[in-house]
Amino acid sequence: MALTHAILVTLGDESYSGYDLWKKFSQTSRYYWQASQQQIYRELGKLEKEGAIASEVVPQEGRPDKKLYRITDQGVEKLKTWLLEPAEPMAVREELLVKLIAANLVPKSVILQQIQSRLQIHSKQLLVYKTKEQEKFSDLAQLSYKQKCHYLTLRCGIRYESSWIAWCEEAIAMLS
Amino acid sequence: MALTHAILVTLGDESYSGYDLWKKFSQTSRYYWQASQQQIYRELGKLEKEGAIASEVVPQEGRPDKKLYRITDQGVEKLKTWLLEPAEPMAVREELLVKLIAANLVPKSVILQQIQSRLQIHSKQLLVYKTKEQEKFSDLAQLSYKQKCHYLTLRCGIRYESSWIAWCEEAIAMLS
DNA sequence: AGCTACATGTAACGAGTTACATGATTAT
DNA sequence: ATAATCATGTAACTCGTTACATGTAGCT
Numbered sequence: 001m002a003l004t005h006a007i008l009v010t011l012g013d014e015s016y017s018g019y020d021l022w023k024k025f026s027q028t029s030r031y032y033w034q035a036s037q038q039q040i041y042r043e044l045g046k047l048e049k050e051g052a053i054a055s056e057v058v059p060q061e062g063r064p065d066k067k068l069y070r071i072t073d074q075g076v077e078k079l080k081t082w083l084l085e086p087a088e089p090m091a092v093r094e095e096l097l098v099k100l101i102a103a104n105l106v107p108k109s110v111i112l113q114q115i116q117s118r119l120q121i122h123s124k125q126l127l128v129y130k131t132k133e134q135e136k137f138s139d140l141a142q143l144s145y146k147q148k149c150h151y152l153t154l155r156c157g158i159r160y161e162s163s164w165i166a167w168c169e170e171a172i173a174m175l176s
Numbered sequence: 177m178a179l180t181h182a183i184l185v186t187l188g189d190e191s192y193s194g195y196d197l198w199k200k201f202s203q204t205s206r207y208y209w210q211a212s213q214q215q216i217y218r219e220l221g222k223l224e225k226e227g228a229i230a231s232e233v234v235p236q237e238g239r240p241d242k243k244l245y246r247i248t249d250q251g252v253e254k255l256k257t258w259l260l261e262p263a264e265p266m267a268v269r270e271e272l273l274v275k276l277i278a279a280n281l282v283p284k285s286v287i288l289q290q291i292q293s294r295l296q297i298h299s300k301q302l303l304v305y306k307t308k309e310q311e312k313f314s315d316l317a318q319l320s321y322k323q324k325c326h327y328l329t330l331r332c333g334i335r336y337e338s339s340w341i342a343w344c345e346e347a348i349a350m351l352s
Numbered sequence: 353a354g355c356t357a358c359a360t361g362t363a364a365c366g367a368g369t370t371a372c373a374t375g376a377t378t379a380t
Numbered sequence: 381a382t383a384a385t386c387a388t389g390t391a392a393c394t395c396g397t398t399a400c401a402t403g404t405a406g407c408t
Contacts, residue, residue: 010277042390064387102255367396377385
């Protein structure tokens with residue numbers, strides 16, 4: 001599985017502490033991988049044991065010390081091997097859709113409110129992504145290969161949120 | 177979590193054996209919930225223990241006996257309670273996007289091929305959903321509330337696959 | 353003779369969630 | 381005062397995957 005690899009990929013660009021990784025995974029990397037703080041710390045422990053990453057304690061003033069992790073050569077090899085394996089589509093497990101199938105058990109307003117709530121969540125997230133698109137990827141012709149790849153992950157997030165928004169609107173129109 | 181509820185919802189409409197549920201979850205219910213055979217059997221065991229479902233052994237000729245499960249009144253109550261709880265959006269964990277972030281470590285052809293492969297997967301799945309849409313939901317004006325809800329889950333699947341196809345095409349165009 | 357479909361399960365392991373535990377600094 | 385941010389972890393539990401185990405019927 002791939003939290004391991006998501007961490008390795010992130011450490012491939014620069015060093016992070018567990019806490020920094022967690023923030024990155026909750027904010028920036030939201031559109032491709034989600035992970036909790038505890039999961040990240042556990043995975044970092046495993047990766048260090050097997051030698052794919054190495055850590056260095058960085059003392060800080062007025063703050064707790066932090067353990068900065070960096071990827072090792074062995075870690076890079078591991079990544080390369082993994083990159084060649086085919087990537088499976090994510091398993092779909094969408095609670096809201098399961099609820100729709102049983103919607104006749106509760107008042108219509110319950111379901112409509114759930115859909116409305118989702119519409120808000122996705123609208124908010126889309127705005128975050130679109131802002132980032134404008135700020136960081138305004139000039140597409142100037143992008144390097146690496147930046148293009150990064151941009152495409154953001155585009156996937158934008159399409160995902162847009163698709164949900166369109167569905168929510170269709171659903172509200174159909175059920176109202 | 178919600179495999180429990182996905183099973184209860186499915187048994188709400190008619191009785192199924194574990195094997196039937198597995199087929200349903202691999203084919204029909206693919207666009208809202210995925211589950212393996214083993215997971216379903218385990219969950220059925222738990223649900224029966226707690227009294228949310230009940231089973232009856234049905235002898236068959238030329239085939240192994242099967243255990244038909246049905247939902248109990250207690251199970252229906254459990255479902256209703258759950259329907260009122262807010263539904264969280266699914267956690268995004270998309271391997272292909274993680275690979276894109278590290279794409280510079282391998283030849284471009286590797287990534288392009290992975291995207292092409294995804295394009296095929298989603299195109300195929302979209303065709304399945306669209307066929308079902310035409311076969312079962314051709315006359316929207318005639319649909320009952322329950323059927324509309326069911327139709328909307330299919331619409332979500334169609335939008336999901338279409339969104340992926342559009343992204344794959346964008347990605348191929350940008351990286352080629 | 354070998355493959356697919358039907359049918360149900362156990363066991364081990366890996367991944368993800370929730371709760372608990374600690375402690376300093378900074379902002380309201 | 382108290383909440384939020386920074387910082388790292390352990391423990392218990394649930395959920396999801398993979399491997400193992402068994403046996404019949406029908407098709408090629």
